[in-house]
Amino acid sequence: MSTKKAIAVIAGVGPGTGSSIARKFAQHYPVIVLARNPSNYAEVVQTINSSGGQAIGLSTDLSDSTSVSSTFKKITTELFPDSPIAAAVFNSGGGFVRKPFLELTESEFAAGWEGQVKGAFLFAQATLPLLLKGVEEKVEFPPSLIFTGATASIRGSANFSVFASAKFGLRALSQSLAREFGPKGVHVSHVIVDGVIDIPRTKEWKFEHEDAKISPDAIADSYWFLHTQPRTTFAYELDLRPYVEKW
Amino acid sequence: MSTKKAIAVIAGVGPGTGSSIARKFAQHYPVIVLARNPSNYAEVVQTINSSGGQAIGLSTDLSDSTSVSSTFKKITTELFPDSPIAAAVFNSGGGFVRKPFLELTESEFAAGWEGQVKGAFLFAQATLPLLLKGVEEKVEFPPSLIFTGATASIRGSANFSVFASAKFGLRALSQSLAREFGPKGVHVSHVIVDGVIDIPRTKEWKFEHEDAKISPDAIADSYWFLHTQPRTTFAYELDLRPYVEKW
Amino acid sequence: MSTKKAIAVIAGVGPGTGSSIARKFAQHYPVIVLARNPSNYAEVVQTINSSGGQAIGLSTDLSDSTSVSSTFKKITTELFPDSPIAAAVFNSGGGFVRKPFLELTESEFAAGWEGQVKGAFLFAQATLPLLLKGVEEKVEFPPSLIFTGATASIRGSANFSVFASAKFGLRALSQSLAREFGPKGVHVSHVIVDGVIDIPRTKEWKFEHEDAKISPDAIADSYWFLHTQPRTTFAYELDLRPYVEKW
Amino acid sequence: MSTKKAIAVIAGVGPGTGSSIARKFAQHYPVIVLARNPSNYAEVVQTINSSGGQAIGLSTDLSDSTSVSSTFKKITTELFPDSPIAAAVFNSGGGFVRKPFLELTESEFAAGWEGQVKGAFLFAQATLPLLLKGVEEKVEFPPSLIFTGATASIRGSANFSVFASAKFGLRALSQSLAREFGPKGVHVSHVIVDGVIDIPRTKEWKFEHEDAKISPDAIADSYWFLHTQPRTTFAYELDLRPYVEKW
Structure with a gap:
């Protein structure tokens, strides 16, 4: 048993769901939070560290293999050598373009895949060996690899070809991994978040009912x-x- | 607020999942457990009552409207008058026949629907008014109506026409209710249990891995x-x- | 080879899709058309017979096993003894009630299942032996058993619990039969008709586009x-x- | 009406399904067939031309925007200026790698997406304006854009993460296009081919039943x-x- 050393890695942390997930898992594990821009994780890292938890932010471009491997080299050699991963969460957000299909550029279309599917591929390849290490070392809970999906994960729509093709691809990846790594003891799962999340960016969006937005803390509980x-x-x-x- | 009085009703309680669910919800609510045969719920009722909880078993044929309405009349007039329902679980099991389609009798085929779909219809009609009462009275958690599904809820198979057509029907009912009663504040959900559950009936079923059966307590946690x-x-x-x- | 004798049986024939299907299959086979009320099939029977085809209407309550077996006894002993069935189509329509769940009566709810699922069960049990006979006798095309579905076959909705639970159940039955009888050479399939069909009953329904209704003849072509x-x-x-x- | 000039474009033509589709559509339209390697389409082009049809092969790398635009420039300026497209079929095959997830290289993973999703994106952007032109010019049948899917389009599996994430992505793209361009009159559809196709490459694969492989000509008929x-x-x-x- 090496439970104390097991860590959580949350990829795609901004001032919304990712931060809620980081805070939740920080109640139990040291957490590493990844985002391209340090301003995205600075606040949650400080909040966790100042309230008795341990959080470290690492600036990472998840769609760039060099950046991802440099991040994980730092984790495994400097920060938490020999630690298994207890939980890895891929929560990479958007930046996706929503427009009529014939107006899309090739790079706008590719950006959806790069951010979601290639990013998830690189993240899964980096974390799975450390999740399997967690299985071997019999950490407290089954090591978990969780992917954040959306309505577009199961439904393509007009003007959503970028996001839908990326989110469908991400779901296929997660399903393939669940079937390959489940029997090895890693819990791979996929969460479809269907609706507007209550985050700073959506603060001004008003609905008929005041509790019509998904709570990021409740997502984290899930x-x-x-x-x-x-x-x-x-x-x-x-x-x-x-x-x-x-x- | 009338949280203390809110009750849970678990339909389809035998010595497996239903009992686990009853024990779990009994940590928070008085529970009513329903099964046709009192021998199915006698043990769990005693366990709960002897460990500080409150449980009452009511012999009920869920597919018989007279039996269901007599049970709920007893609940609402004698046992817990004025109580809202905090959680209602439809966990009615099997008794379904698995055989080649051309060997099925009409009554064997009908039995699947009676037990699963008609039973769920009667249970939902009896519990929803009391769940809505829970919404009005602002009970602690959103009043919940949960249905137990199976692999056959999303996949028809050779020799499984009885069970699959019943379980598909049950899922359709639960989905229709989720869309009608969700906006009214009732949490309707559907759980697909895919695999062999670790209950007395399956004790002798051996698999390559000793933890290859679903834990009924973990189902209850879900x-x-x-x-x-x-x-x-x-x-x-x-x-x-x-x-x-x-x- | 006994192609000439092979027949088609179309169940659920009214002045819409069923009639179109009957006319289409009558170009190749003698057709038997079934409906509870002879007024539903009288016109199409006459049209087919007066234009060189052969059609026979048999008044049948598809949800009543006595009525169904009497119909098939007539077919196999009087009308077409020794004939295999080339194609059997279950196109039973509606009469389903659409209303708030708590206002439904037990018999309104049961009627959906009786008409769709029990009816399909009885029809499949009556036709499959004759479809298998078609396989044995190597009729021209693979003997086919086709079921008509709807949007509600894959989606439950508020106020649609009767129709959705029936149509989900029908789809489960068709899927189970496809997996059981496909390998025996019978082509079982399920057609989801999603939209308003252009039939006498919907003639007055106006849409923004004049060709916004599904053509029953095009359904028949499918x-x-x-x-x-x-x-x-x-x-x-x-x-x-x-x-x-x-x- | 300019029916005579309307053409069909089939992308991903090898000695199997693509050739069958080309031959089928060549009975009605001049066909352009695209493949990276001319040896893939040489035979079908000759077969069509020598039997009274008109076929032109154009060597195209569907995942390369320069190659795709050069191909379509040739079609629209030299070969068939002013012609609408009646039917465009994206049938790009494989070259995908099937192996344990942790053994995949980044480029092996990316190749799945490039061939299937990016290729389909480029093909759809090139053909949709000409399909819409077909709508405007009221060609005989609704202009059609058809994508070839596979079992992996709806199911991820162990060792299939490359193919499944690509095929899910392709399906999402097709569904988004169906919802955007359907109302404009273009028929976008997606065909899931589930099983082994009877092509030269699978000739030696033996099954218990001799007709256990999908007929490419029957696919073309569909x-x-x-x-x-x-x-x-x-x-x-x-x-x-x-x-x-x-x-």
């Missing part, structure tokens, strides 16, 4: 729930939406 | 997790399976 | 297409909708 | 069927498999 399931009883997929959402 | 989600962040569907399950 | 696929290349499911339909 | 559907009655998706296939 991720923690998935993480703590025993391996006899893994959930692969979960869909989250506000009670008033049409679906 | 139902409790669904029940405690805030209404900003409802999950509709969850699929549970052992880590070694092929799917 | 059924014929499915019927003529070789068994190396069976389609199980097809979704049909007007080009302007939101989905 | 594409033609989709193409000829009227716009009141578009199918979006079709799944094709041999009668003995387990699914």
Whole structure:
């Protein structure tokens, strides 16, 4: 047992869901948070560290293999040598373009895939060996690899070809990994977030009901729930939406 | 607020999942457990009552409207008058026949629907008014109506026409109710249990891995997790399976 | 080879899709058309017979096993003794109630299942032995059993619990039969009709585009297409909708 | 009306499905066939031209925007100036790697997306303006854009992360396009080919039943069927498999 050393790695941390997930997992593990821009994780890192947890932010471009491998080299040689990963969360957000198909440029289209699918590929390749190490070392909960999906993960729509093709691809990757690494003891799962999340960026969006936005802290609770399931009883997929959402 | 009086009703309680769910919810609510045969719930009722909880078993044929309405009349007039329902779980099991299609009798085929779909219809009609009462009275957690599904809820198979057509029907019902009663504040959800559950009946079933069966207590934890989600962040569907399950 | 004797049986024939399907298959086979009320099939029977085809209408309550077996006894002993069935189409329509869940009566709810699922069960049990006879006798095209679905076959909605639970159940049945009888050479398929069909009953329904309704003749062409696929290349499911339909 | 000038463009033509599709559509239209390697289309071009049809092969790397635009410049300025496209088929095959996830290189993973999703993006951007021109000019059948999918389009599996993430992405793209361009009169559809196709490469693969492989000519018939559907009655998706296939 080496539970104390096991860490959590949260990729795609901004001032919304990623921060909530980091705070939640920091109640139990040292957390590494990754984002391209340090301004995205600075606040949550400080909040966690000043409230008795341990958080380290590492500036990382998840779609760039050099950047990802440099980040994980730092984790495994400097920061937490010999630590297994207890939980790895891929929560990379958007920057995706929503426009009529014939107006898309090739690079706008490619950006969706790079951010979501290639990023998830690189993140999974970096974390899975350390998650498997967690299985070997019998860490407290089944090591977990969780991917954040969206409505567009299961439905293509007009003007959403960039996001939908990326999110479908991400879901296929997560499903393939669940079927390959589940039997090895890693809990791979996929969460479909269907609705507007209540984050700073959406603060001004008003709806008929004041509680019509998804709570990022409740999303984090769901991720923690998935993480703590025993391996006899893994959930692969979960869909989250506000009670008033049409679906 | 009338939280103390809110009750949980678990339909389809035998010596497996239903009992685990009853024990879990009994940590928070008085529970009513329903099964046709009192021998199915006698043990769990005693366990709960002797460990500080409150449980009452009511012999009920869920597919018989007279039996269901007599049970709920007893609940609302004698046992817990004025109590809202905090959680209602439809966990009605099997008794379904698995055989070549051309060998099925009409009554064997109908039995699947009666037990699963008609039973769920009657249970939902009896519990929803009391769940809505829970919304009005602002009970602690969003009142929840949870249905137990199976692999056959999303996949028809050779020799499984009875079970699959019943379980598909049940899922359609739960989805229709989620879309009708979610906006009214009731959390309707559907759990797909995909694999062999570790219950007395399956004790002798041996697999390559000793932890290859789903834990009924972990299923119960999932139902409790669904029940405690805030209404900003409802999950509709969850699929549970052992880590070694092929799917 | 006994191609000449092979017949088609179309269940659920009214002045819309069923009639179109009957006319289409009557170009190749003698057709039997079934409906509860003879007024539903009288016109199409006359049209087919007066234009060189052969059609016979038999008044049948598809949800009543006595009525169904009496119909098939008539077919196999009087009308077409020794004939295999080349194509059997279950196109039973509606009569389903659309209303708030708590206002439904038990018999309104049951009627959906009786008409769709029990009806399909009885029809499949009556036709499959004759479809298998078609396989044995190597009729021209793979004997086909086709079920008509709807949007509600894959999506439950508020106020649609009757129809959705019935149509999900029908789809499960068709999928189970496809997996059981496909390997025996019978082509079982399921067609999701998603949109308003252009039939007498919807004549007055106006849309922004004048060709916004599904053509029943084009539906019939799709059924014929499915019927003529070789068994190396069976389609199980097809979704049909007007080009302007939101989905 | 300019029906005579309308052309078909088939992308991804090798000695299997692509050739069958080209031959089928060549019975009605001049066809352009695209493949990276001219040896892939040489035979079908000759077969079509020598049997009274008109076929032109253009060597094209579908994942390279320069190559795609040079091909379509040639089509629109030299070969068929002013012609609308009646049917465009994206049938790009494989070259995908199937191996344990942790053994995949970044470029092996990217190749799946490049060949399937980026290729389909470039092909759709090149053909949609000419398909819309077909709508305007009221060509005989609704202009059609058809994508070839696979089992992996709807199911991720161990060792299939490359193919599944690419095929899911392709399906998302096709679904987004169907919802954007359907209402403009273009019939976008997606065909899931589930099973082994009977092509030269699989000639030696033996199964228990001799007709256990999908016929490429029957696939082509299905594409033609989709193409000829009227716009009141578009199918979006079709799944094709041999009668003995387990699914």
